[in-house]
Structures are given as C-alpha cells and as structure tokens.
Amino acid sequence: MKRDLELIVLSDVHLGTVGCHARELVEYLESVNPKTIVLNGDFIDAWNFRKYYWPDSHMKVVKTLISMLTEGSQITYLTGNHDEVLRKVSGLELGQFRLKDSLDLELGGDKVWIFHGDIFDITMKHSKWIAKLGGQGYDLLILFNKLVNTILRWFGQPKISLSKRVKDSVKKAVNFVDDYEMTAMDLAIDEGYDIVICGHIHKPKIRNYENQQGKVRYMNSGDWVENLTALEFDGSTWSLYQHPNVWGSELNRQSQQNPIHKFSQKRPLK
Numbered sequence: 651m652k653r654d655l656e657l658i659v660l661s662d663v664h665l666g667t668v669g670c671h672a673r674e675l676v677e678y679l680e681s682v683n684p685k686t687i688v689l690n691g692d693f694i695d696a697w698n699f700r701k702y703y704w705p706d707s708h709m710k711v712v713k714t715l716i717s718m719l720t721e722g723s724q725i726t727y728l729t730g731n732h733d734e735v736l737r738k739v740s741g742l743e744l745g746q747f748r749l750k751d752s753l754d755l756e757l758g759g760d761k762v763w764i765f766h767g768d769i770f771d772i773t774m775k776h777s778k779w780i781a782k783l784g785g786q787g788y789d790l791l792i793l794f795n796k797l798v799n800t801i802l803r804w805f806g807q808p809k810i811s812l813s814k815r816v817k818d819s820v821k822k823a824v825n826f827v828d829d830y831e832m833t834a835m836d837l838a839i840d841e842g843y844d845i846v847i848c849g850h851i852h853k854p855k856i857r858n859y860e861n862q863q864g865k866v867r868y869m870n871s872g873d874w875v876e877n878l879t880a881l882e883f884d885g886s887t888w889s890l891y892q893h894p895n896v897w898g899s900e901l902n903r904q905s906q907q908n909p910i911h912k913f914s915q916k917r918p919l920k
Contacts, residue, residue, distance in 0.1 A: 652683040657757065659764065659881040661690035661849025662873035664732065665708045669875040670695075672707035674893045678880065679714045687715070687723055688753060690849040690871055691730020691766025719746055726753055730766035730850060758886055760844035760867075767834060767848035767870075831868055835859040838866045845869065845888075847881065854879040854890050 664670045719725050724746045729737045742749040752765035838846035847869045854872030872879030878893035
C-alpha cells in the first residue's frame with residue numbers, strides 16, 4: 651500500500667556513480683504516492699559520470715520517476731554543483747516537469763525556500779577544481795569501502811562507512827570558516843521564509859533556529875549514498891524518512907527503536 655504524501659524532497663542521489671543506492675531508492679519511490687517530487691540537486695553526477703557505468707538499477711530510478719510523472723506527480727528538478735551543466739537550461743518546463751535553480755512554495759501556511767546549497771560551500775566558491783578532485787577521490791573511497799565491508803562480513807563484523815568518517819572530519823575542520831547551516835538559516839530569515847530546505851552536505855536534519863531578526867526551520871534531505879533519506883510532507887507534518895538498508899548514520903542508530911524509519915517534527919515556531 652503506497653503512502654499518500656503532499657511532497658517529498660530527494661537530494662544527492664548521484665546517479666552514475668558506484669556509491670548511489672539506486673535499488674533502495676526505487677524501493678522507496680514505489681512505496682509512496684506524492685503529489686510533488688523535488689529533486690534537490692546532484693540527482694545525476696555529471697562530474698563523475700562514465701559511459702561504461704550506468705547499471706540497470708540506475709535506469710530503473712529514471713523509469714520509475716517517469717512513470718510517477720505520467721501518473722500525475724509533478725517533478726521539479728533543482729540544479730546542484732554536480733549537475734550544474736543543467737543550469738544552462740534552467741527554466742525549462744515540459745508538462746508536469748520543471749527544471750529550476752531554486753523553488754518557492756507555500757505549504758501548510760509556511761513560506762518555503764528550497765535550493766541545493768552549494769553556493770554556501772567555501773570549497774565550491776573558491777576552489778571548484780579541488781571540489782571536483784575530491785569528488786573523484788570520494789568515488790574511489792566508496793569502492794574501497796565496499797571491499798572493507800566484504801572482509802568485515804566474512805569475520806561477522808558490522809559494516810562501517812569510511813566515507814562518512816572522512817567527510818565528518820573534514821567538515822569539522824572547516825566549520826569555523828564557513829558554517830553552512832547557519833548561513834542558510836540567517837539568509838532565509840532575512841528573506842522572510844519560514845522554512846529553508848537544502849541538500850549538498852549529505853547531512854539529513856530538521857532543526858529550528860532563531861536570531862534577533864526572526865525564526866526559521868532548517869531541513870536537509872540528506873542523500874542516497876550514505877544516509878538514504880528523504881524529506882516528506884503529508885500536509886501538516888514534516889518527516890525525515892530513512893531506508894532500513896543503511897549503516898553508519900545517526901538516524902540509523904535512532905531507527906533501532908523506530909521500525910518505521912521515520913523521524914517527525916511538527917510545524918514550528920508560530
């Protein structure tokens with residue numbers, strides 16, 4: 651039985667790379683019936699795309715979304731840094747499909763601002779070539795991680811996420827220079843939004859924030875490489891969904907007490 655939803659937000663799927671959990675994403679998409687789907691950047695990884703690597707499972711994701719489109723769901727594709735080439739045709743509309751750089755919505759009485767968020771990343775603003783090089787190294791790390799986890803499985807040990815550990819350590823080093831979440835929240839308050847939704851940093855989260863100018867709710871839809879998460883809005887409540895086949899994340903540790911793999915927070919702050 652599919653769950654009816656007003657809207658879902660997916661980001662950082664990275665189709666075309668070895669780290670993409672395409673099969674799990676198809677399982678999720680086949681379990682929901684959303685009126686609107688927002689693909690919030692890095693859906694296709696143009697940086698690391700190779701013609702020889704496009705498994706059937708990756709094509710299945712595309713076919714599933716096309717099927718949902720023909721069945722009445724509206725799909726808005728927001729560009730990110732890994733698919734920035736699409737920004738050349740931003741504004742394209744084909745039936746129920748739209749391609750944009752950011753999205754403004756009114757949902758449940760809230761003014762919502764959705765964008766990928768790479769504009770807040772200091773490595774993107776000043777050293778794009780470093781970011782691209784890091785993306786290629788990240789792909790190799792995912793391959794190595796699969797080998798490590800195969801060996802751990804032989805010895806009856808739990809899986810680990812090397813990529814998550816590396817990224818966490820790097821992000822801690824640059825937080826004092828460029829606080830991604832704080833920048834997004836302060837800017838959203840300045841622009842008069844109630845909710846700001848980003849992707850890019852692969853950190854699924856729902857949090858409330860207040861400064862001297864006002865209040866806002868920040869959300870991040872996470873990714874389908876490490877966390878396998880999506881944001882869901884059912885008409886009154888925002889939730890973070892996480893696919894059960896995931897390891898090494900904070901949400902997964904919480905999910906040991908939550909078999910639905912769903913983490914909710916009511917509308918805030920008003």
